[in-house]
Amino acid sequence: MKKSMDFLAGLTMTIVSGVFLAASLILMLTGTEPPVDPAWITVVISGLPLLYLAITRLVFQKWISSALLISIAMVASIGIGELFAAGEVAFIMALGAILEDMTVARAKKGISKLISLVPQQGRKLIQTADGVREEVIPIEQISKDDMLRVLPGETIPVDGIIIYGNTSVDQSIMTGESLPVDKKENDSVFCGTMNCYGSIDIRATQVGEDSSLQKIIDMVKGAENKRAPMQKIVDKWATWLVPIALLIAIVAYIITNDVVRAVTVLVVFCPCALALATPTSIMAAIGQATKHGVLIKSGEALERMGNVDCIAFDKTGTLTYGNLKVSDIIPLDVTISNVELLSKAASVEKRSEHPLGKTIVKYAEDNGFVISEIEDFQMIPGKGVTATLSSKTVICGNHLYIKENSIAETDKMQNILANLKNQGKAFIIVAENGKAIGIIALSDTIRPTAKNVVAKLAATDTDVVLLTGDNYLTAKYMAEQVGIKNIRADLLPAQKVSSIEDLQKKNKNVCMIGDGVNDAPALKMANVSVAMGTMGSDIAIEAADIALMSDNIDKIPYLKRLSNSTLRTIKVNITASMGINAVAIVLSVLGLLNPITGALVHNAGSVLVVLNASLLYDRNFDQ
Numbered sequence: 001m002k003k004s005m006d007f008l009a010g011l012t013m014t015i016v017s018g019v020f021l022a023a024s025l026i027l028m029l030t031g032t033e034p035p036v037d038p039a040w041i042t043v044v045i046s047g048l049p050l051l052y053l054a055i056t057r058l059v060f061q062k063w064i065s066s067a068l069l070i071s072i073a074m075v076a077s078i079g080i081g082e083l084f085a086a087g088e089v090a091f092i093m094a095l096g097a098i099l100e101d102m103t104v105a106r107a108k109k110g111i112s113k114l115i116s117l118v119p120q121q122g123r124k125l126i127q128t129a130d131g132v133r134e135e136v137i138p139i140e141q142i143s144k145d146d147m148l149r150v151l152p153g154e155t156i157p158v159d160g161i162i163i164y165g166n167t168s169v170d171q172s173i174m175t176g177e178s179l180p181v182d183k184k185e186n187d188s189v190f191c192g193t194m195n196c197y198g199s200i201d202i203r204a205t206q207v208g209e210d211s212s213l214q215k216i217i218d219m220v221k222g223a224e225n226k227r228a229p230m231q232k233i234v235d236k237w238a239t240w241l242v243p244i245a246l247l248i249a250i251v252a253y254i255i256t257n258d259v260v261r262a263v264t265v266l267v268v269f270c271p272c273a274l275a276l277a278t279p280t281s282i283m284a285a286i287g288q289a290t291k292h293g294v295l296i297k298s299g300e301a302l303e304r305m306g307n308v309d310c311i312a313f314d315k316t317g318t319l320t321y322g323n324l325k326v327s328d329i330i331p332l333d334v335t336i337s338n339v340e341l342l343s344k345a346a347s348v349e350k351r352s353e354h355p356l357g358k359t360i361v362k363y364a365e366d367n368g369f370v371i372s373e374i375e376d377f378q379m380i381p382g383k384g385v386t387a388t389l390s391s392k393t394v395i396c397g398n399h400l401y402i403k404e405n406s407i408a409e410t411d412k413m414q415n416i417l418a419n420l421k422n423q424g425k426a427f428i429i430v431a432e433n434g435k436a437i438g439i440i441a442l443s444d445t446i447r448p449t450a451k452n453v454v455a456k457l458a459a460t461d462t463d464v465v466l467l468t469g470d471n472y473l474t475a476k477y478m479a480e481q482v483g484i485k486n487i488r489a490d491l492l493p494a495q496k497v498s499s500i501e502d503l504q505k506k507n508k509n510v511c512m513i514g515d516g517v518n519d520a521p522a523l524k525m526a527n528v529s530v531a532m533g534t535m536g537s538d539i540a541i542e543a544a545d546i547a548l549m550s551d552n553i554d555k556i557p558y559l560k561r562l563s564n565s566t567l568r569t570i571k572v573n574i575t576a577s578m579g580i581n582a583v584a585i586v587l588s589v590l591g592l593l594n595p596i597t598g599a600l601v602h603n604a605g606s607v608l609v610v611l612n613a614s615l616l617y618d619r620n621f622d623q
Contacts (some may be wrong), residue, residue, distance in 0.1 A: 001052070010050040014094045017045040020086045028084055028596070042087030047074050061614050067093070069242045071268035080259060082595035089599065091605055092276075118192065118213055122157035123149045125201065139208075146204045152353075156189050159211050160202035164380035167198030168200040169355060172316070180355050182382040182398065197353040200382025210254040237382045255376040261591055268584035276606050277573035278303075280613035285566040287617050291390065294548060294555050301545030303570075304528040305563035307509045311457055311556065312500065312522075313536040315478055318532055318553065320444040322515070324355065326363040327425060328400035328441035332413055339369060341438040345430050347372040348387045348394045352379060356428055357396070359442055372569035384428070402424035407431045413439070424474025449554050450482040456557040458483070463508065467496050467522065496522035513556065514544075530556070532617045562616075569616055582603035 007013065020141050023041035051074070054067035070093050077086035124137050125147040139157055140150070145526055147163070150156050156169070168180040171193040180196050183189060189202060192213035206212065213307035244267055253262035281301030289296050291400055296302050316322045329338040346364035350371055374387040374394075377582030383404070384397015396404055399417070402409075407429075413436055418426050425443040429436055465486040468475045488499050500522050503510050512519070512526035523529035523544045531544035532551050548555050584601050587593045593601060 005049040006362050007053045008045050011092060012096055014098055016086075017042045017091050017094060017274075020045075021084070021091050022255065024084050024087060039082045039083040039087035039593050042091055042093055042304050043074065043078065043083065043206070046090035047071075047086065050090055050093055060312065068401075069245055069269065072242075072246070073269070076266050077595050078265045080263050080595070082263065082267075085263075085435070085595035085599040088269060093380040095276075096302075097351040097475050099110050114454065114623055116212075119155045122146075123151070123154075125149055125452070142204055142207050144204055144207055146207075147201060148204060149199065149201050150195045152188075152195060153197050154195050156193050156195055156202070157190060158191050158202075158204045159206035159560070160189055160204045162189060162200050163203050164186050165198055167200050168196040168378065170194040170196055184382055196355070212492075216412035241269070248585060248589070256589075256591065258591065260594055261588060264595050264598040265585055266595065267595050268581060268601065269590050272614060274574060274577045274581075276609050277577055277613075278570050278586065280610045281566055281569045281616060282572060284613045284616035285562055285569075288619065289562060292558065293552065294546060294559055296546050298545060301528050302563050302566055304509070305511060305546070305559060306565075306567035308462065308511040308528060308560065310465065310503055310508040311462040311504070311511045311513060312465040312467050312526070313484070314512075314519050315466060315470055315475060316444060317515035318513055319450045319466075319478060319482055320446050323445060324359045324426070324442045325445055326356055326360060326440060327443040328420070328427075328439070330439040331437065332410070332416075332439065333435075333437045341371045341430060342440065344389060344394055344432070344437075345396050345428065345440055346384055347374055347389055348377075348396050349428075350374070351377050352385050352396075354379075354385075356426060357385065360428065360440060392433050402429045402431060402436065405431070405434070407434060407436050422473055422477065424470065444478075446478060446481050447553060449552070453556055454483045455604040457560070460557075460560065462560070465499075465503065467491055467499050467512075469496075480494070493519075493521050497525045500525045502534060512544075513553070530559070565619065566616060573612055577605055577609055578613070580608075 005318075018042035020038040024037055024042070027034055027038070031587075035072050050067050051071045054071040058068060067156075070089050074090050074199045077083070077089070105140050118186050119139055121136050121138055122134050122142050124142065125132050126135055143159055148157065148160065151273045152167075161183050162183055164183070164185065166184045168182050169189055170180045171190055172231070183200070188205075189195075190213070191206070191211035205519065208214065234286065248269070249262040249265040252257060252265050279299060282302055285302055286296045286299070291300075326342075329342050331338060331341050342360070342364055346369060349360050351374070361371070363369075372389060374389050377387040379385045380397070380401065383494070384395060384401035386393065388394070395401065413429075416439055417427065417429075420439070421442050423443070425441045427439050427441045430438045430440065457464055463486065465488065466475060466479050466484045467488050469491050470478075470489060472487070472489040475487050479485070479487045488495075491499065496519065499513060500510055509527045509576075511528045511530060512522050513530045513532075514523055516530035519531075523531065528546070529544040530546045530548060532548055546559065580601070584593060584598060584605075587601075588598055
């Protein structure tokens with residue numbers, strides 16, 4: 001039965017229903033009386049699903065919905081022979097339902113994409129009489145405390161602890177950090193993250209359902225389940241619209257002894273314009289947003305955006321571009337120029353696979369610096385590189401690597417490093433023949449419009465919060481540059497979710513803006529969420545309610561203004577539709593309207609609502 005009703009309520013059959021209703025109107029206006037009124041087809045196609053919905057809600061859900069009132073009006077109209085009126089109210093409601101479905105359809109592919117990130121196999125180390133051998137096994141066969149080997153470029157199959165080797169791990173999927181993190185023995189690694197280079201052996205600590213990536217998947221599912229669907233405003237009011245309509249119709253019949261007036265009251269009381277007030281406004285606003293490169297996935301999201309009073313930004317790829325660039329070239333030796341220091345570092349890093357080294361080489365190539373040939377190249381994963389350049393031993397590496405090579409640190413050098421750390425910058429120390437000769441710092445680049453966006457949001461009394469997996473010093477420096485005072489750093493995905501929940505407990509309507517897989521649970525938990533579309537991960541885009549296809553965060557204030565205006569338009573439409581209904585009821589009781597003219601009047605109200613909503617499409621929200 002339900003499948004049959006769904007078929008009749010579909011777009012194709014609703015169009016067929018409208019064609020027969022138009023035919024009935026033409027015949028009525030021309031005075032032609034056919035053997036069978038075409039409106040009967042409309043009643044069957046659009047009326048039966050409406051009647052089925054009203055009955056099932058009333059019987060099984062104990063819910064007095066708007067469908068019940070419209071069904072009563074439809075049946076009453078049929079009872080007195082007013083088929084056009086019966087078909088008209090049924091068709092308008094069917095059309096409204098389709099518009100509503102079109103605006104609330106949501107993409108549901110995010111979970112499957114998350115699941116696709118789960119590694120399918122691992123390289124298990126098995127102790128034998130002849131030594132240790134490797135065996136590639138399915139992920140399901142990996143148990144806690146198993147020893148696993150992860151080669152360069154492979155995905156880490158489980159959460160674990162490094163027991164041998166050094167490397168750098170791209171764990172942006174978990175923390176959103178813009179830089180790969182150097183890892184050494186006894187450091188933790190996460191399932192689904194990428195081993196950039198350097199073979200490592202790990203001991204499995206969390207496997208299967210307990211792994212960090214699986215927990216992200218569970219959180220996305222859980223957050224989705226916690227979000228109840230928005231109840232249509234017309235159905236909220238139906239519990240008192242139905243008895244009031246029936247009461248007025250009965251009183252009108254008792255006073256006038258005219259059943260036509262009573263039926264007319266029921267027809268004009270049908271909340272068709274009210275039902276269209278929300279979906280038509282939403283459709284126009286979504287069309288407006290699409291023209292500006294903003295993809296809004298549901299009308300509910302747009303409505304919730306209008307109530308937002310707190311916006312939480314992720315950092316990397318959102319407030320920043322997510323791309324490392326050389327920011328500082330600092331010679332420690334007065335005899336060495338910036339160009340010479342950068343050239344030495346680029347020459348040694350030319351063979352390196354480390355992202356910091358590659359960034360330095362690219363900077364040198366883009367700026368035409370000399371890159372010389374080297375000898376005796378060595379790379380220590382997670383620490384640095386060494387090579388012979390012009391008969392001199394040149395070392396490029398992190399703080400630990402410099403100490404291991406017994407290179408002295410001056411007070412000047414320590415002050416510079418402390419300052420770079422406070423700015424949240426990564427750095428490579430360059431040493432030559434056992435003496436530190438310079439420092440090259442790298443940092444993510446803040447979007448030039450970020451500060452202006454934060455200022456515009458603050459001007460609308462919207463709180464702005466920074467939620468990031470980066471360390472506190474990096475987060476603090478970036479936040480100061482764009483004017484954000486509320487900072488929450490060092491956050492794993494679960495902690496981002498907790499931060500969103502904490503804000504919501506303070507009665508904040510939170511909008512989360514992010515771009516990575518690690519942001520997906522927080523995006524789902526927020527009242528409304530926005531993903532950076534172009535460079536953001538597919539999973540973040542699927543998890544979010546809204547996507548910025550141009551990666552232009554300038555669109556956030558625009559989006560807020562659009563959503564506010566949409567809410568105002570919806571309220572105006574609802575008020576207007578209720579006013580038209582009130583006037584039509586009075587005219588019906590006085591006998592100035594019959595079921596046909598009453599249906600046309602309340603249809604005209606529906607047209608006015610649609611026209612007002614359509615004005616949203618061409619309005620200028622840039623200013």
